[in-house]
Amino acid sequence: MDKIVVDNLTLQYTDGTESLRGVSMAIPANAITVLFGPAGAGKSSLLRCFNRLNDLADVKAVSGRVLLDGMNVLDPAMDVVALRRKVGMVFARPVVLPFSIRGNVTYGLELMGIRDARRLEEAVEQSLRLAALWDEVHQRLGDPAIALSGGQQQRLCLARSLALQPEVILLDEPTSGLDPISTGKVEAALQELKKDYTIVLVPHSVQQAGRTADFAAFLLQGELVEFGPGKDLFTHPRDQRTEDYITGRFG
Amino acid sequence: MNGEAGTPAARGQAAGRRPRRDWGEAIITRLIQLSGYSAVVFVGLIFFFLVREGLPALIEVPLRDLFGTRWYPIEGYFGVVPLLTGSLVVTGGAMAIAVPFGIGTAMFISEIAPRWAREVLKPLVELLGGLPSVVLGFLGILILSPYLRQLLDLPTGLTALAGSLLLGGIALPTIVSIAEDALDAVPRSYRDAALALGATPWQTMWGVTLPAARSGVLTAVLLGMGRAIGETMAVMMVTGNAPVLAVRLASIVSPVRTMTATIAAEMGEVASGSPHYHALFFIGMLLFVISLLVNVIASAVVFRQRSRAERVLS
Amino acid sequence: MSLPGSPAAAPESDGGRRFRTTSLQRRLAQRIGFVWLSLMAIATVVPIALVVVYIVQQGGPAISWTFLSGFPSDGMRQGGILPAIVGTFYLTLGTALFSVPLGVAAAVYLAEYAQENALTRLIRVAIINLAGIPSVVYGLFGLGLFVLFLRLGTSILSASLTLSIMTLPVIISAAEEALRAVPQAFRTVSVSLGGSRWQTIARIVLPQAVPGILTGVILGLERAAGETAPILFTGAAFFLPRLPNSPLDSTMALPYHLFVISTQVPGMPLQIQYGTALVLIVFVLGMNLTATVIRSRARARRQW
Numbered sequence: 001m002d003k004i005v006v007d008n009l010t011l012q013y014t015d016g017t018e019s020l021r022g023v024s025m026a027i028p029a030n031a032i033t034v035l036f037g038p039a040g041a042g043k044s045s046l047l048r049c050f051n052r053l054n055d056l057a058d059v060k061a062v063s064g065r066v067l068l069d070g071m072n073v074l075d076p077a078m079d080v081v082a083l084r085r086k087v088g089m090v091f092a093r094p095v096v097l098p099f100s101i102r103g104n105v106t107y108g109l110e111l112m113g114i115r116d117a118r119r120l121e122e123a124v125e126q127s128l129r130l131a132a133l134w135d136e137v138h139q140r141l142g143d144p145a146i147a148l149s150g151g152q153q154q155r156l157c158l159a160r161s162l163a164l165q166p167e168v169i170l171l172d173e174p175t176s177g178l179d180p181i182s183t184g185k186v187e188a189a190l191q192e193l194k195k196d197y198t199i200v201l202v203p204h205s206v207q208q209a210g211r212t213a214d215f216a217a218f219l220l221q222g223e224l225v226e227f228g229p230g231k232d233l234f235t236h237p238r239d240q241r242t243e244d245y246i247t248g249r250f251g
Numbered sequence: 252m253n254g255e256a257g258t259p260a261a262r263g264q265a266a267g268r269r270p271r272r273d274w275g276e277a278i279i280t281r282l283i284q285l286s287g288y289s290a291v292v293f294v295g296l297i298f299f300f301l302v303r304e305g306l307p308a309l310i311e312v313p314l315r316d317l318f319g320t321r322w323y324p325i326e327g328y329f330g331v332v333p334l335l336t337g338s339l340v341v342t343g344g345a346m347a348i349a350v351p352f353g354i355g356t357a358m359f360i361s362e363i364a365p366r367w368a369r370e371v372l373k374p375l376v377e378l379l380g381g382l383p384s385v386v387l388g389f390l391g392i393l394i395l396s397p398y399l400r401q402l403l404d405l406p407t408g409l410t411a412l413a414g415s416l417l418l419g420g421i422a423l424p425t426i427v428s429i430a431e432d433a434l435d436a437v438p439r440s441y442r443d444a445a446l447a448l449g450a451t452p453w454q455t456m457w458g459v460t461l462p463a464a465r466s467g468v469l470t471a472v473l474l475g476m477g478r479a480i481g482e483t484m485a486v487m488m489v490t491g492n493a494p495v496l497a498v499r500l501a502s503i504v505s506p507v508r509t510m511t512a513t514i515a516a517e518m519g520e521v522a523s524g525s526p527h528y529h530a531l532f533f534i535g536m537l538l539f540v541i542s543l544l545v546n547v548i549a550s551a552v553v554f555r556q557r558s559r560a561e562r563v564l565s
Numbered sequence: 566m567s568l569p570g571s572p573a574a575a576p577e578s579d580g581g582r583r584f585r586t587t588s589l590q591r592r593l594a595q596r597i598g599f600v601w602l603s604l605m606a607i608a609t610v611v612p613i614a615l616v617v618v619y620i621v622q623q624g625g626p627a628i629s630w631t632f633l634s635g636f637p638s639d640g641m642r643q644g645g646i647l648p649a650i651v652g653t654f655y656l657t658l659g660t661a662l663f664s665v666p667l668g669v670a671a672a673v674y675l676a677e678y679a680q681e682n683a684l685t686r687l688i689r690v691a692i693i694n695l696a697g698i699p700s701v702v703y704g705l706f707g708l709g710l711f712v713l714f715l716r717l718g719t720s721i722l723s724a725s726l727t728l729s730i731m732t733l734p735v736i737i738s739a740a741e742e743a744l745r746a747v748p749q750a751f752r753t754v755s756v757s758l759g760g761s762r763w764q765t766i767a768r769i770v771l772p773q774a775v776p777g778i779l780t781g782v783i784l785g786l787e788r789a790a791g792e793t794a795p796i797l798f799t800g801a802a803f804f805l806p807r808l809p810n811s812p813l814d815s816t817m818a819l820p821y822h823l824f825v826i827s828t829q830v831p832g833m834p835l836q837i838q839y840g841t842a843l844v845l846i847v848f849v850l851g852m853n854l855t856a857t858v859i860r861s862r863a864r865a866r867r868q869w
Contacts, residue, residue, distance in 0.1 A: 085759040276764075294694055301705065352605055353609075383845060389824075454591070481697070483699065538699050
């Protein structure tokens with residue numbers, strides 16, 4: 001069952017650069033789909049179409065459709081706020097809000113107007129457990145989030161998105177600044193989360209792509225070159241360009 | 252919230268909560284927008300009222316007299332030229348003091364002074380900037396003017412020179428802090444490159460750093476000048492208030508009258524709607540236009556410099 | 566190996582000697598230049614310190630409880646300056662009341678809502694111009710609009726409104742800078758969690774910008790408190806036997822009082838003049854100090 005269907009998506013920025021050219025793909029539910037490729041391939045742009053975060057950028061023209069559970073996300077009538085709660089995002093550099101650990105997790109819920117203390121506390125514990133951070137922080141939830149280490153901050157950002165009970169989680173090079181141990185913890189958390197969420201990940205290395213992908217999409221200069229199950233794509237790529245990139249002939 | 256969020260039913264639910272928040276937010280947004288426009292509105296208002304009360308002067312007073320050389324309201328003379336020259340002389344003198352000392356101090360703080368000296372100098376300069384001008388005028392009357400009178404053997408110490416000295420002190424903090432910011436903003440790499448090529452720190456300062464910061468320094472000078480032109484109380488208290496045409500060299504050590512001091516000194520005793528009243532507003536108009544010009548030039552300088560820098564760096 | 570500009574470990578050739586002499590000349594020129602600049606800086610700064618010290622020294626003896634809490638008598642030559650202190654306090658409060666909400670809102674507009682177009686450029690030019698208008702011209706404007714046209718008369722209200730417009734550009738600049746200093750990433754995160762623009766501003770951006778805004782507000786009010794020209798024809802009174810009890814009353818004020826007693830009262834005891842100047846300085850510099858303290862404490866406590 002496909003969670004997100006991209007239908008002939010083309011995206012152009014006001015400075016003329018064309019970020020996506022006629023991309024079409026189907027992202028299955030409850031799996032980790034990896035979008036990888038060299039810099040400038042359009043991976044982040046594609047990701048930001050899923051939660052309409054591209055509205056904040058200088059986009060000149062968008063054509064095509066992005067269907068989430070059958071509804072076109074790019075439709076101007078779409079309730080963008082509800083969409084963003086349903087499709088959460090974790091960014092490359094961990095950006096913790098200037099609040100406490102608890103305050104970070106509850107921020108999204110407070111935006112919705114939820115004030116019931118018990119409900120908030122439950123959400124805090126649940127989200128932090130899902131992000132594999134609860135054990136490390138549950139005794140100091142009132143501490144400023146900025147005091148956490150990089151890896152912990154990133155898992156906090158994950159928990160922050162999880163608190164809104166999304167259906168899809170987008171991650172844009174989430175472990176690019178982290179040490180191997182923290183990276184491992186994040187990847188392990190994702191493996192657990194995929195059972196209940198649809199995960200779309202832009203990895204920061206081909207190795208990470210190979211490690212985590214259930215499904216993989218290779219993007220090159222705005223075009224989708226190849227899409228398939230992770231095992232198949234990384235061992236027997238069908239396109240020569242995919243193989244060249246995976247084996248490091250260009251990067 | 253789960254899979255139903257995309258269905259029309261859930262959309263309706265979310266939409267049901269939205270209008271109330273949107274409506275409140277729309278009002279707030281509108282208020283913020285109007286506040287944003289307020290600056291323009293106020294400038295317009297100020298200009299409008301100055302013109303409303305100042306333009307009649309052009310009608311009531313023959314143009315030749317308005318731009319004549321006698322300001323003697325009691326007998327109906329409203330020539331603004333002596334006031335213009337008064338402002339010019341005092342401001343010119345002030346800049347002659349403030350620019351070298353201001354830029355020199357800024358260079359010192361930014362390029363030479365050790366950390367501890369900077370921590371002392373910057374607050375002190377800010378302190379000067381915070382002193383109300385009436386306090387400086389007060390000290391000018393009690394200390395500066397008598398001292399000048401003694402030193403230069405003058406009939407009175409209330410002169411353009413005293414005004415220039417005080418005004419220089421008033422414009423200084425503006426020049427120092429803005430110029431110092433500009434110098435500080437010059438990238439380290441410029442200095443390092445010059446030093447690596449064999450220049451001494453002194454040569455680097457004047458040959459590389461200062462030119463690199465020149466738009467900021469120019470802005471500092473222009474804004475300092477604007478501050479000097481617009482100063483009222485200090486000059487009113489020490490320049491002697493004699494609306495005499497200030498064109499001879501000796502004028503520097505004689506009493507003069509600035510435009511600002513004229514308004515401040517005479518407005519209180521003027522009948523609303525009289526030619527004198529309108530003439531004072533006319534002077535206000537002149538001051539408004541002058542400060543507008545100075546500011547426009549200052550921002551044009553910065554704009555041109557910035558776009559040139561952008562072209563160079565891109 | 567020796568660096569250029571320093572005395573080389575000279576080879577015997579002629580070129581080495583020439584090099585050495587020139588570099589010596591350059592170093593001497595630099596030494597002189599440094600000394601000259603430091604003298605300039607000292608000449609700029611020492612008078613400031615001396616001035617403050619002198620005022621404290623001359624005015625200190627005048628300060629007493631009666632001075633601060635009493636009314637002037639004998640044509641200002643004796644008594645206290647309470648009405649001037651209270652008046653300045655009311656004027657500062659009034660200025661804050663009008664300029665802070667308007668200024669902060671305008672700054673929010675510029676930092677968070679406005680796009681880079683001609684209208685925004687016009688607004689910025691207008692702000693720069695407001696900042697440059699001479700204070701006495703503000704006085705004229707206040708006279709024309711508030712005192713006469715709106716018939717508010719010579720009052721605390723007229724003077725405060727005049728001072729607020731004068732203070733507006735300072736507050737807008739400082740507040741806009743404080744808002745822009747808040748990292749953009751916070752806004753992106755907030756939006757990605759479903760926050761609207763106003764929610765993001767109200768919950769994250771504004772609270773984080775408060776120290777910077779507060780500093781700017783205090784510095785702006787400090788200037789307003791020390792200004793004489795804008796209140797000359799809009800609210801200042803020479804002498805009032807009672808404290809003002811409504812915003813439509815005129816009032817005495819410290820800067821105007823100092824001006825009056827130093828220029829218009831014959832036989833004015835010097836000590837009282839210095840004492841008044843001292844009170845004014847303490848008031849103004851106290852605000853400066855507060856702003857500085859807020860600024861450095863906020864910088865230390867920043868969560869980004």
